[in-house]
Amino acid sequence: xxxxxxxxxxxxxxxxxxxxxxxxxxxxxxxxxxxxxxxxxxxxxxxxxxxxxxxxxxxxxxxxxxxxxxxxxxxxxxxxxxxxxxxxxxxxxxxxxxxxxxxxxxxxxxxxxxxxxxxxxxxxxxxxxxxxxxxxxxxxxxxxxxxxxxxxxxxxxxxxxxxxxxxxxxxxxxxxxxxxxxxxxxxxxxxxxxxxxxxxxxxxxxxxxxxxxxxxxxxxxxxxxxxxxxxxxxxxxxxxxxxxxxxxxxxxxxxxxxxxxxxxxxxxxxxxxxxxxxxxxxxxxxxxxxxxxxxxxxxxxxxxxxxxxxxxxxxxxxxxxxxxxxxxxxxxxxxxxxxxxxxxxxxxxxxxxxxxxxxxxxxxxxxxxxxxxxxxxxxxxxxxxxxxxxxxxxxxxxxxxxxxxxxxxxxxxxxxxxxxxxxxxxxxxxxxxxxxxxxxxxxxxxxxxxxxxxxxxxxxxxxxxxxxxxxxxxxxxxxxxxxxxxxxxxxxxxxxxxxxxxxxxxxxxxxxxxxxxxxxxxxxxxxxxxxxxxxxxxxxxxxxxxxxxxxxxxxxxxxxxxxxxxxxxxxxxxxxxxxxxxxxxxxxxxxxxxxxxxxxxxxxxxxxxxxxxxxxxxxxxxxxxxxxxxxxxxxxxxxxxxxxxxxxxxxxxxxxxxxxxxxxxxxxxxxxxxxxxxxxxxxxxxxxxxxxxxxxxxxxxxxxxxxxxxxxxxxxxxxxxxxxxxxxxxxxxxxxxxxxxxxxxxxxxxxxxxxxxxx
Numbered sequence: 001x002x003x004x005x006x007x008x009x010x011x012x013x014x015x016x017x018x019x020x021x022x023x024x025x026x027x028x029x030x031x032x033x034x035x036x037x038x039x040x041x042x043x044x045x046x047x048x049x050x051x052x053x054x055x056x057x058x059x060x061x062x063x064x065x066x067x068x069x070x071x072x073x074x075x076x077x078x079x080x081x082x083x084x085x086x087x088x089x090x091x092x093x094x095x096x097x098x099x100x101x102x103x104x105x106x107x108x109x110x111x112x113x114x115x116x117x118x119x120x121x122x123x124x125x126x127x128x129x130x131x132x133x134x135x136x137x138x139x140x141x142x143x144x145x146x147x148x149x150x151x152x153x154x155x156x157x158x159x160x161x162x163x164x165x166x167x168x169x170x171x172x173x174x175x176x177x178x179x180x181x182x183x184x185x186x187x188x189x190x191x192x193x194x195x196x197x198x199x200x201x202x203x204x205x206x207x208x209x210x211x212x213x214x215x216x217x218x219x220x221x222x223x224x225x226x227x228x229x230x231x232x233x234x235x236x237x238x239x240x241x242x243x244x245x246x247x248x249x250x251x252x253x254x255x256x257x258x259x260x261x262x263x264x265x266x267x268x269x270x271x272x273x274x275x276x277x278x279x280x281x282x283x284x285x286x287x288x289x290x291x292x293x294x295x296x297x298x299x300x301x302x303x304x305x306x307x308x309x310x311x312x313x314x315x316x317x318x319x320x321x322x323x324x325x326x327x328x329x330x331x332x333x334x335x336x337x338x339x340x341x342x343x344x345x346x347x348x349x350x351x352x353x354x355x356x357x358x359x360x361x362x363x364x365x366x367x368x369x370x371x372x373x374x375x376x377x378x379x380x381x382x383x384x385x386x387x388x389x390x391x392x393x394x395x396x397x398x399x400x401x402x403x404x405x406x407x408x409x410x411x412x413x414x415x416x417x418x419x420x421x422x423x424x425x426x427x428x429x430x431x432x433x434x435x436x437x438x439x440x441x442x443x444x445x446x447x448x449x450x451x452x453x454x455x456x457x458x459x460x461x462x463x464x465x466x467x468x469x470x471x472x473x474x475x476x477x478x479x480x481x482x483x484x485x486x487x488x489x490x491x492x493x494x495x496x497x498x499x500x501x502x503x504x505x506x507x508x509x510x511x512x513x514x515x516x517x518x519x520x521x522x523x524x525x526x527x528x529x530x531x532x533x534x535x536x537x538x539x540x541x542x543x544x545x546x547x548x549x550x551x552x553x554x555x556x557x558x559x560x561x562x563x564x565x566x567x568x569x570x571x572x573x574x575x576x577x578x579x580x581x582x583x584x585x586x587x588x589x590x591x592x593x594x595x596x597x598x599x600x601x602x603x604x605x606x607x608x609x610x611x612x613x614x615x616x617x618x619x620x621x622x623x624x625x626x627x628x629x630x631x632x633x634x635x636x637x638x639x640x641x642x643x644x645x646x647x648x649x650x651x652x653x654x655x656x657x658x659x660x661x662x663x664x665x666x667x668x669x670x671x672x673x674x675x676x677x678x679x680x681x682x683x684x685x686x687x688x689x690x691x692x693x694x695x696x697x698x699x700x701x702x703x704x705x706x707x708x709x710x711x712x713x714x715x716x717x718x719x720x721x722x723x724x725x726x727x728x729x730x731x732x733x734x735x736x737x738x739x740x741x742x743x744x745x746x747x748x749x750x751x752x753x754x755x756x757x758x759x
Contacts, residue, residue, distance in 0.1 A: 004097075005037040008121035008152075010112050010144060012043065013083050020127030020157040021087055025094045027162075039098040040119060041087050043080055044111045047104075048073055077102075109143035116152050124154045128163060398575075421503035423512065427454070428505050432461055442520070444569065446583065451515060458515035459502060490584060493556065497549040499572055499582040516572035516580065521637075525568060525644045525668075533670035534577070539641040540679060540716045542579040544709040546571055547634060549581040551702050554627045562625055566633035567614045568640055613647035618695050628695035631705065635690025635698075638683055644668035651691050658684055679712050 009024060011017040028037060050058035051072050061069055084100045091098035105111030116124060128141045145154040145166040154166040431452030432439055441449040447464040490501050500514045518524065521542065524534055534542070546566070553561040563570075563584060570583045614636050616629035639650050643666050657663045663684055667673040673680045686708050692698045699705050 005123070006040055006119055006121050007037045008040045008042055008112075008116060008119065008124045009087075010042050010044075010108075010124065010126045011084070011087055012127070013079070014127070014129070016127035016129050016158065017087075018127075019159045020125050021090060023157045023161060024125050024155075025091070025096060028096075036095075036097060039091050039096055040101055040115075040121065041084050041091075041098055042101045042103070042112060042115055043084055044108045045077065045080060045102065045104045046108060047106050048076070108140055109147045112144050113147040113149065116148050121152055124148055124152050126154060126156050128156050128158050130158045130160060421512075423454075423503055423505045423510070425505055425508050425510075428452070428461060428463075428508065428510050428512075431459070435463070442569075444583075447509075452512075454512070460499075460513040460515045462511045462513065464509040464511070490561075493553075493561075493584065495549055495552045497545040497578070497580050498552070498584055499580045501584065513582065516582075517575040518573035518577060520569050521571040521573060521579065522568035524573060525640060527670075533644075533668070534641075536671045536673050536676045536680070537716045538577055539671060540676075540683065540709070540712050542571070542573075542577075543634075543638050543641055543683065544706070544713040545579045546581060546637065547701065547706045547709050550630050550634060551706050553584065554630070554701065560627060562627060563630050563633070564625060565611060565614070566630055566637065567611050568637060571637070613650075616695065617693050626695060627701060628698050631690050631698050631701045632695075634701070634705065635687040638687035638690070642667055642673070642680060642684055642687070644671070651688065654684055655688055658688065676716070679716065682708070682712060 007024065007028065009017075009021060011021070024039070048061050048069065050060050051064050051069060052058055080102055084102060088098045088100055101115065103111060103115065105114075112124075115121070124144075126141045126144055141156060145156065148154055148166075152167075155162060156164040156166065429435070431454050432450045435450055439451045441451055441460065443449070447462045449460055449462045452459050452461045487501075487504055491503075494500065499516065502512045502514060504511050518531075519528070523529075524531055527533055550563065550566070553563060561584070563581065565583055566581065570581060572580050572582050574580065614633040616625070616632040619625050619629050636647050636650070639645075639654050640647065643650065643654065645653075645666075653666060654663070657666050658681075663681060664674065664677060667680055686699070686705065689697075689699050690705060
């Protein structure tokens with residue numbers, strides 16, 4: 001019994017290999033297990049030259065780490081094993097024995113050829129794509145077929161079925177039976193296409209190794225043809241080569257390669273049993289040679305006649321065209337010369353006209369530019385003049401209003417030599433329109449503030465809370481002597497940066513202050529109601545103004561006054577953004593001992609008052625208030641002026657930023673601190689010193705804090721654009737506005753609201 005046939009399949013992970021395996025399983029069916037072929041599934045792992053990257057690129061293998069290359073090779077090896085396992089399962093499902101061969105090799109064709117030789121594979125199946133109609137359009141498939149040994153027949157299978165058959169087997173008698181040179185050349189086996197492959201294939205016999213190759217077109221197959229077919233084993237082992245010396249491929253669409261029409265006769269019966277084939281060739285040998293000689297002679301005669309007629313036609317055509325071409329060329333030459341002369345003349349005229357037109361356009365553009373510049377200069381001067389006049393008028397009107405307001409207030413509140421005025425509840429109620437909601441300014445821990453009008457002058461009326469813990473209880477329960485004494489003292493305090501206490505209503509606990517148009521510092525830091533942000537120069541000035549007001553309170557005689565509740569909500573701004581400290585009416589008088597020096601720290605034990613995050617830590621622990629308590633609150637206010645942030649944990653944030661050199665990251669960008677980083681750094685350092693936990697570690701408010709802030713403010717007023725005359729400020733507004741708009745979003749507010757009070 002002959003050994004089982006080994007059918008090799010060169011497989012890859014492409015769909016063409018899947019189609020090739022499906023075709024092979026359908027083609028090579030068998031009737032009994034003894035004659036079943038063994039399918040050898042071959043896949044070649046080539047040498048890795050590059051490793052892919054996540055971006056879709058490839059890196060040469062010599063430029064990546066060894067562990068990366070090993071990991072990639074293992075992944076490729078694993079994928080190849082999975083692929084072959086899938087193909088093997090397909091074979092098992094069709095009850096076909098299959099073996100897997102995963103082999104490494106630098107060249108795929110040479111490696112497959114070596115496998116074919118080692119395993120004595122008689123049939124090799126190679127899958128090809130259908131992107132091209134050429135049988136060997138695939139370079140790798142072509143190289144494999146050219147490199148296989150002579151005893152192997154290669155089938156090239158595409159999606160549509162068998163595409164080409166490649167073999168070097170030819171019977172020796174057929175090669176020697178031809179008398180002509182053409183019959184001794186390479187002869188091709190008829191190609192097998194998808195429509196008639198079964199008729200022309202030598203593997204159509206039902207006796208082929210005990211398994212059938214079913215015909216794809218059974219109508220074209222005759223019983224005689226099937227009964228006289230050779231077995232595949234006899235054909236591959238017993239027959240001599242049907243091709244002389246060279247490997248040839250069979251094209252399924254054109255028939256036998258290089259054959260004459262007479263040679264195509266009987267191509268469907270090229271493979272028969274050995275005795276029948278020899279008999280047919282011996283009987284028809286002389287007839288074929290005679291017919292071929294006749295055909296050659298006729299072809300040569302026809303070719304000679306055709307060439308003679310073609311030469312005569314060409315000569316006649318050349319002679320006729322030569323005469324016409326000479327006449328036409330002369331005529332065209334004269335016309336071209338005339339056209340060239342006219343074109344040259346017109347181009348010269350056109351250049352002259354274009355030159356004059358360019359000069360005229362240049363003159364027009366220059367005149368337009370001069371006129372535009374003159375108009376711009378005139379408009380600019382007119383705008384400057386109008387702006388200066390308007391600025392002067394505004395200053396005059398505002399000064400006149402302030403003078404009238406001050407005069408009315410003096411006449412209203414200076415009564416019988418007292419330093420304050422008293423009002424009845426009816427007067428307070430009428431001034432606030434019965435405390436209308438639209439006149440409500442704000443509400444705090446001590447009371448609610450309303451806007452009112454007394455003698456046609458705007459005032460701020462603070463109605464103290466009436467609960468048991470409010471200051472109103474002090475008004476009612478303390479002796480009228482102490483209340484009047486406190487009002488007498490506070491009513492005599494006058495400072496440019498303290499809100500003036502105008503009077504009080506003792507029966508209902510109301511305090512009357514001067515009205516501040518721009519609200520509190522807290523509202524302006526938050527840009528409430530769309531108000532523009534404060535510039536860095538205004539913030540430096542406000543810090544110095546608040547410090548000077550506190551120094552004034554601490555310097556009062558005979559007893560210093562401690563504010564105890566300094567915060568942005570109690571710092572008010574007038575129409576010119578001049579700051580004034582409010583809520584001084586609820587401050588504490590600290591008795592001064594005669595034995596104390598001016599540098600000593602004075603304390604007074606009181607009930608805890610103030611706002612969290614602004615209260616002195618020592619005051620929270622001991623209940624003893626001192627002038628250093630206001631220093632602590634001022635430090636927190638300065639940090640808020642720098643950052644415009646809430647006070648919660650603000651000291652730690654600023655301290656960390658200063659230590660890391662990243663103060664600019666937490667500054668309020670809308671203030672334009674980037675133009676004054678040096679001042680911002682000094683102000684931050686000063687504020688952190690004011691926020692020391694122990695009062696003795698804090699700088700003195702009078703000799704250190706106020707002096708440093710005054711120095712920064714003087715530097716600010718000497719460099720800020722609003723420290724000059726109104727006319728200069730207006731010029732800076734026109735010249736610097738476009739640049740400031742491009743560099744800082746806050747500069748627009750600065751130009752719209754110049755700080756007249758700082759001039």
